[in-house]
Amino acid sequence: MISNSTKPGEFAFIAALAKQAAHTPEALGLGDDGAVLWLGDGRKLVLVADMLQAGVHTMKGASAAQIASKALRTNLSDLAAMGAEPAFYLSTICWPGAPDEHEMSILVETLENEQKQFNLSLIGGDTICGQGPLTISMTVLGWASGPLLRRVGAQIGDDVWVSGIIGDGWLGLGVAQGNITSLDTNDADYLLGRYEYPEPRLALGKRLAPLAHCALDVSDGLIADAKHLARAGDCCLHLDYEHIPLSNAARHWLSVQNNQKTAINALMENGDDYELLFTAAVDQGQRIDEISHDLGLDLTRIGRVIKGQGVMLGTPDGAVQPAKHSGFTHF
């Protein structure tokens, strides 16, 4: 309906809803990754919702378990982006016709494993049998006891950081769709796994909450999401091509592309990475490196916050250009 993870083409629709929600502090203007209820006991309850359909966010023919797992993980990524810890979820599912009993039992087993891994519990939902592809919607609730990470807050002079690796999600989709065939089995399997089972950066989000100035999860594409932070902070994010963290599989793919710049752009322009993009004061660099070490997770300084608007891309040859791509949109 609205989108807490905003997609540009949906702006007219969301803007109208956001106008209605302007007097509801809990909605955070529908511009963040989630909503927040401030409870009387000092805790904050963070709520996020996402919907996935077979063939839209996943390769056609994905099982209910795969789609449910991805729906849960993308929601958990939104919680991570706000510095919240998962607690509960509600799930609604529309089966295409009568569901297969075997598929249902795998779904139950998968949810059980995911719940254990991410420490959250199913508390409600709904099941219908309908038409069209399998469609799953999840609302996930998490607790934030410390400061809340939000999209707003970037400061001129901040470093821009990103967790993990960028571009694998999109390459994984290409593998799933059969569009990328130049890679060996190891690379292809790795990328597919990254696409199908994104790793929500929950521990990172919790550690960043007290020190990062702003954050979101990369779900629309690095550049589009950097633009969201720039817009929320009324500033410009200057990103450096050569610092974007890429996997070995991505480098193998890059090595057979004709136009390197176009290829790297594609990795930065497409979504589904579910890494955290955040900015922090320069003097937090050492603490961020410590967090990286503690979590065994690469955290890479990929740029800085400057005056201006939008996103600028700096290339190794010293040239700078405004980023134009606005990311994945459903409309």
Place this chain on the structure above:
Amino acid sequence: MISNSTKPGEFAFIAALAKQAAHTPEALGLGDDGAVLWLGDGRKLVLVADMLQAGVHTMKGASAAQIASKALRTNLSDLAAMGAEPAFYLSTICWPGAPDEHEMSILVETLENEQKQFNLSLIGGDTICGQGPLTISMTVLGWASGPLLRRVGAQIGDDVWVSGIIGDGWLGLGVAQGNITSLDTNDADYLLGRYEYPEPRLALGKRLAPLAHCALDVSDGLIADAKHLARAGDCCLHLDYEHIPLSNAARHWLSVQNNQKTAINALMENGDDYELLFTAAVDQGQRIDEISHDLGLDLTRIGRVIKGQGVMLGTPDGAVQPAKHSGFTHF
């Protein structure tokens, strides 16, 4: 996924999920109309979720606004059944292909009106463009400050009550589907309205919370839902045919049916009434009559709680028979 408004054919799936949820008090065993978070400040946050798809719960070709309105109202009916007051909602929507701008603007306007009428605010969600019919999922949150109405709690000797009128929802579906053509325009329009825009009994739920022993909203059909209360309370609900409250439009329809008993059974066996079914001690009768008067809403004593299991139906000729129908199920 699971269902807080349980449908019999989904039992194997739900039972497996409920087993997982058994150690989560907030899930209420996935057997109630919603889930509950007990907050440190003494309040209870009630959460309900429902999914609707064009052509499944509404007539084919229903607009996004109609489906959203019904999705919101059926969720609010679940809140009413637990004695909670609406506060917030998150909504996810899957448009079939690119949505029509006009349809989007009507949806926004409709949501605005519904939000005002029911005193709740949109705080989050997601929008995707996919395949298949329009599909909307909503998670609605409400506050309960007093006792919580639940399905469990019926006591032997209780009166069984129902609000409003039974059977109109199913007749309205028949009108929408073109299966019922014997009625005049007034009756047909009335029934259609009852089907498309159910009236969540929020004020009633709040008033009942301190005095009713158990409650749920009639969404699977009066008999199926009475069975839910009987199962939760380990007792039998004895309902009297002649006390089931029917509308004039339903009586007009009945008057041209060949078999009256079969016809009344059909009205009791089919869902979508969204009235509250509850039991209360006999000595609460006067207070319940007062509530009925205060709210301008009929509350009808339709039976009593006896020892045994399931639902028994008493007919005007003194005969009693067990009710067999188990209500609407998606599986």
